[in-house]
Amino acid sequence: MTDLREAVKEDRGILKKIQLFIPGFSGYRKKEDLRIADSMLRNQVADNFKTSVLIPIEMVREHAANSLELDLMNDIAGVLSKAKTLESSIRHAEQGYSGISVAVRIREDELDKLYEYDLSLFEAVNALALKAKEARGLAENGAFSDVKTVLFSLKSDIMEFSSVFDRRMETIAGIEVA
Secondary structure (H helix, E strand, O other): OOOHHHHHHHOOOHHHHHHOOOOOOHHHHHHHHHHHHHHHHHHHHHHHHHHHHHHHHHHHHHHHHHOOOHHHHHHHHHHHHHHHHHHHHHHOOOOOOOOOOOOOOOOHHHHHHHHHHHHHHHHHHHHHHHHHHHHHHHHHOOOHHHHHHHHHHHHHHHHHHHHHHHOHHHHHHOOOOO
């Protein structure tokens, strides 16, 4: 995976490069670039989550509906709801504002940690993807009683992931987020 922090630095235009030499503004520019890289990274994580977790769960729903496994549809809907909420949370999460005059300042090293933290989310999404893929495979083979067990576990894992993700700013910056 490409380090987006470096890509953002390389993509600086002339105005951004000039800002790096202005006293009092260079720190803001560096933090703003880190924030942009983190935002891009979170969008990649969210896209990966959508592709590797949400879509397989939707395929489980399709197989269950085609097989008239109506009892399973509520379970699938619950997992899909949690998964869609998590995908949205990842995509639109707090970015660690780096403004010049703010009540709570996020330092450059904290933004760097936030990027590293968000980068580690790829591994967690991959673990969720394995369970989603397993559920899809079971549904394709008509093993719907086993699908229910995997979905229950997947829902629990999604809720845990969501809880950890929601606390990420507190964890990184040692601040309380509303």
